[in-house]
Amino acid sequence: MGAVVSCIKSVFQTIGACIMAVVNGIGNVLKAILNGIMSVFNIIIGCLTCNRAGGRRRGGGVSHV
Secondary structure, rough: OOOHHHHHHHHHHHHHHHHHHHHHHHHHHHHHHHHHHHHHHHHHHHHHOOOOOEEEOOOOOOOOO
């Protein structure tokens, strides 16, 4: 009887692992889509602002002593 319980337990663990893999896969796909959308918006904003947004400073040869 213990072998049957062990077999059923391992079946449920396998099903749970498969479901978690599917959920993780869906989450990774959604994350990739959102990162792509954010990159497009960054490119558009950079184009509209001539890449001046974001606080980037140009390094010059001036040193303050």
